[in-house]
Each structure stands twice: as structure tokens, then as C-alpha cells.
Amino acid sequence: MKSILIIPIVLAAITVNAQYNKDNLRLEAKATESKYKYQNLQLYPIRANNIFVKEHKDLGKFVTLKEALEKKKIAITEANGGDVNKLFVENTSKDTVMILSGEVVQGGKQDRMIGQDIILYPKSGKKDLSVFCVEQGRWHSKGDGMDFKSYYSISSNEVRKAATVKKNQLEVWDKVAETTTKNNATTSTGTLAALKESGDFGKELKKYADYFNPLIINEKDVIGVVAVSGDKILGCDMFATHDLFEKHYQNLVGSYATEAITNGKAAAVSYDKVQGYLMSVIEDETKQESEVQKKGTMLKDKGKKVHISTF
Numbered sequence: 001m002k003s004i005l006i007i008p009i010v011l012a013a014i015t016v017n018a019q020y021n022k023d024n025l026r027l028e029a030k031a032t033e034s035k036y037k038y039q040n041l042q043l044y045p046i047r048a049n050n051i052f053v054k055e056h057k058d059l060g061k062f063v064t065l066k067e068a069l070e071k072k073k074i075a076i077t078e079a080n081g082g083d084v085n086k087l088f089v090e091n092t093s094k095d096t097v098m099i100l101s102g103e104v105v106q107g108g109k110q111d112r113m114i115g116q117d118i119i120l121y122p123k124s125g126k127k128d129l130s131v132f133c134v135e136q137g138r139w140h141s142k143g144d145g146m147d148f149k150s151y152y153s154i155s156s157n158e159v160r161k162a163a164t165v166k167k168n169q170l171e172v173w174d175k176v177a178e179t180t181t182k183n184n185a186t187t188s189t190g191t192l193a194a195l196k197e198s199g200d201f202g203k204e205l206k207k208y209a210d211y212f213n214p215l216i217i218n219e220k221d222v223i224g225v226v227a228v229s230g231d232k233i234l235g236c237d238m239f240a241t242h243d244l245f246e247k248h249y250q251n252l253v254g255s256y257a258t259e260a261i262t263n264g265k266a267a268a269v270s271y272d273k274v275q276g277y278l279m280s281v282i283e284d285e286t287k288q289e290s291e292v293q294k295k296g297t298m299l300k301d302k303g304k305k306v307h308i309s310t311f
Contacts, residue, residue, distance in 0.1 A: 019052075019285055019305075020052075020238060020281075020282050020285070020288065020305060020308060021282050021283070021285050022279060022282050022283050023049075023051075024048060024049050024051055024052040025046055025047070025048055025049075025052065025223070025238070025278075025282055026046070026047050026049075027044050027045075027046060027047075027226065027274065027275050027278050028044045028045040028046075028047065030271045033271060035215070036212075036215060036216075037267060038207075038208060038211040038212060039207070039208070039260065039266070040229050040230065040260035040261065040264035040265055040266060040267070041208060041212075041227065041228070041229050041256055041257055041260040041264065041267070042227070042228040042229070042267035042269075043212065043215075043216075043225045043226070043227055043228075043253075043256070044225060044226040044227075044228070044274055044278075045216055045219065045222045045224075045225055046222065046223060046224040046225060046226065046236070046238055046278065047219075047221045047222055047223070048221055048222075048223045048242075049221075052223075053221065053241075053242075056240040056241050056304070057241070059240050059241055059244075059301070059304070059306065060096055060301070061095070061096065062095075062096050062097065062098040062119070062244065062247070062306075063093075063095045063096065063097045063098070064097075064098060064247050064248065065097065065098070065099045065100070065103050065105075065114075065151060066103075066151045066251075068091070068093070068095070068097045069105070069148075069149060069150070069151045070151070071093075072092075073091065073092065073093035073095055073097065074089060074090060074091050074092065074093070074097055074120065075088075075089070075090045075092060075147070076088070076089045076105055076107075076108075076129070076147065076148040077108070077146050077147050077148070078108045078109055078141075078146040079128070081146075082108075082109050082139070082146075084110075084133050084169065085115070085130065085131055085132060085133075085169065086128055086129065086130065086131065087108070087112060087128075087129045087131050087148070088126050088127070088128065088129065089118075089120065089124075089126070089127050089128075089129040090120075090124055090125060090126045090127065091120035091121065091122060091123065091124040092123065093122060093123075094122045094123070095122060096119060096120065096121055096122060097119070097120040098117075098118075098119055098120075098244075098299075098306070098307075099114055099116075099117065099118045099119075099120065099129075100114065100117055100154065100248065100299075100307065100309075101114055101115055101116050101117050101160065101163065101164045101297050101309065102114065102154045102155045102159070102160035102163065102164065102255065103151070103152075103153070103154050103155075103251075104134055104151070104152035104153060104154070104155050104192060104193065105148040105150065105151060105152070106148060106149075106150035106151070106152055106191075106193055107142065107144045107147055107148035107149050107150055108141065108144075108146055108147065108148050109138065109139050109140055109141055109146070110133050110134075110135040110136075110138045110139055110189075110191075111133070111134050111135040111138075111152070111191050111192065111193055112131040112132065112133060112134065112135075112148070113131060113132045113133075113134045113155050113159065113160075113163055113172070113192070114129065114130070114131055115130040115131050115132050115163045115164070115167070116129070116130045116297070117297050117298075117299035117307055117309070118299070119299065119301050119306075132162075132163045132169055132172045133169065133172070133173070134155065134159065134172065134173075134176050134191060134192040134193075135189050135190060135191035135192070135193075136173050136176070136177075136189070136190045137187075137188055137189035137190045137191075138189040138191070152192070152193045152196070153251050153254050153255070154248075154251040154252060154254060154255040155192060155255060155258075156175070156179045156192075156255060156258035156259050156262060157227070157234045157235065157255050157256055157258070157259035157311070158175045158178075158179070158259055158262075158263070159172060159175040159176055159179060159192065160255060160311075161235070161311040162174075162175050164296060164297050164309070164311065165294075165295055165296065165311055173190075176190065176191075176192045177190060178262070179192065179195070179258065179262050180192060180194055180195060182262050182263070183195060183198050183200070183201040183261070183262060184198055184200060184201070185197065185198035185201060195258070201261065204261050205254065205257055205258065205261065208253065208254075208257035208260070208261070209250065209253060209254065209257065212253045212257070213249070213250050213253060216249065217246055217249065219242075220242050221242065222242060222245065223238055223239050223240070223241065223242055223244075223245050224236060224237050224238030224239060224245055224308075225237060225252070226274055226277060226278055227256040228267045228269045228274060229256070229259060229260040229263070229264035229265065229267060230263075230264050230265035230266070230267065230268060231265075231268050231269060232264075232269070233269055233273070233274060233277050234256055234259055234260075234311070235296070235309065235310050235311040236277070236278065236281065236308075236309070236310050237252055237307070237308070237309045238307070238308045238309075239306065239307050240304065240305065240306040240307070244306065244307070281308065281310055292308055292310060295310050295311055296308065296309045296310035296311055297309050
């Protein structure tokens with residue numbers, strides 16, 4: 001009987017020890033940090049140990065919002081004829097879809113940025129989706145009527161922060177205007193998506209993407225990054241698996257790089273300060289959820305944390 005009772009205790013201990021904590025996660029070593037620096041942006045990979053990797057290896061597969069829209073697996077529409085801060089979303093497929101706060105969809109009466117992390121299970125039915133407007137000067141439908149069929153990217157870091165942490169529509173508009181103005185991408189409707197039409201900005205963003213995108217993709221123990229520009233820690237994103245991180249990595253690089261191009265300077269934050277920032281998130285798991293909610297977002301799937309984002 002004793003051996004039978006010990007098994008669940010051991011399994012419980014393994015599960016507890018496989019969390020987002022300082023025992024399982026570590027910041028990229030100081031000796032190699034310069035490898036992950038380009039112009040105004042420094043990324044610090046967050047590496048997971050084998051315990052963490054094994055605990056999450058059987059996590060289900062997720063489809064990104066970009067893929068779901070492109071393959072018509074979900075439908076996003078205006079809510080009740082039009083509500084600035086709410087849309088309807090429905091997963092019509094057999095796949096599970098992960099949507100991140102900060103992702104921008106185009107269409108409807110105005111382009112919107114998602115305001116919450118959310119998982120949509122297969123055949124989800126119609127759900128409310130919290131959003132923020134990122135196109136202040138338009139309130140009429142275009143070619144797709146009330147539907148949102150185009151995906152832009154993850155918004156710039158400060159725009160994302162204004163929605164996720166401050167939940168303030170006026171500040172979102174201010175940050176959108178600041179970002180587009182500084183990058184010569186202003187339009188009559190003020191849409192954030194005009195950035196992709198700005199030639200100079202596009203060239204700069206491509207340089208960052210070309211440098212960072214190949215760096216971490218094949219490093220299978222990396223599950224997140226802390227981003228730094230100038231004397232500011234922009235934030236961090238962590239995922240339950242490397243595969244999940246990889247699915248979102250390029251868009252996150254775009255978000256952090258947009259901030260570095262718009263407002264950044266050469267990274268000048270000490271390694272110890274970056275380490276301290278990460279420790280503030282992972283050192284005390286008993287307070288982790290409440291602390292993350294103050295400065296970011298946490299997404300769970302069936303009780304397991306699958307994404308943590310802080311600013």
C-alpha cells in the first residue's frame with residue numbers, strides 16, 4: 001500500500017517543480033548576451049530546463065490567429081452592428097486557436113487590436129472578444145462588410161501595453177498616432193496598419209527581422225525573451241513550449257523592433273537589472289498570477305499556463 005500512495009505524491013511534486021520559476025527557467029548567460037543585440041534592440045532568451053520541457057511536451061497543438069484567418073478557421077465580426085471595444089469571434093474549425101493580446105485584425109468598421117489572450121476550442125460558438133480601436137478616423141465598413149479577414153501583426157510594444165495593462169482606449173489612440181507619425185505613416189483614418197506602407201520604416205524593420213528571426217528558432221530550450229531598448233526593459237513573453245514560442249516569435253520581434261525603431265536607443269540596461277526583471281516574474285510563484293495581472297497577462301489552458309506576457 002505504501003508504494004501506491006507514494007506515486008501520486010511524486011507525480012504531484014514533479015508537476016509543481018515544472019512551473020515558470022527560477023528553478024526551471026534562466027536568462028541567457030551574460031557571456032553570450034551580445035549575440036542577441038542589433039541596433040536599438042537587445043533580446044535576452046529565456047531558457048527552460050528538461051523538467052519544464054518534459055512537463056509541457058504533451059500540450060495540445062494550437063493554431064495562431066494569423067493562420068486561422070488565412071485558412072478561414074475562425075470568423076471575426078462586428079458586435080451588434082458596431083461596438084468600438086467588442087467584437088464577436090467564433091472558431092468554426094476542429095482546431096484549437098490561440099489569440100494574443102496586441103494582435104491586430106483589419107476590416108469591419110475600423111481596424112482593431114485584440115485586448116486579451118484567449119483560447120478558442122473547436123466549434124466554440126460565438127464569443128465576445130475584447131478589443132481596442134487602432135484606426136480612429138474610420139467608422140464605416142469597407143469591402144468585407146462587418147467581417148475581419150485580414151491579419152496585420154502584433155502591435156508595437158507601447159500600443160500593446162496601453163491596451164493590455166492600462167486598458168485605456170484614449171492612450172491606445174495616442175500611442176498609435178505617435179508610432180505612425182514618427183515613422184511617416186500617417187493616413188486619413190490613422191490606422192496603425194499604415195506602417196506596412198511606409199517604405200523607410202519597412203526597410204528598417206526588415207533589417208531587424210533578418211537579424212533576429214534566424215537566431216533563436218532552432219534553440220529548442222528557448223521558450224521566451226526579455227526585450228530591452230535604450231534604458232528601458234520593454235517587457236517579456238514566455239510560452240509553455242518552444243513550438244508555441246516559435247509560432248509567435250517573428251511577430252513579437254516585429255512588435256519589439258517597432259518600438260526600438262520608433263522610440264529606442266542603443267540598449268543600455270545592465271545584465272543584473274534584466275535578471276532582476278525576470279526574477280520579479282518567476283521568483284515567487286505564490287504571487288505570480290497577481291503580480292502578472294498588474295503588469296501584463298497570463299493565459300491558461302486546462303489549468304496550465306501557456307503564455308505569460310509582462311511590460
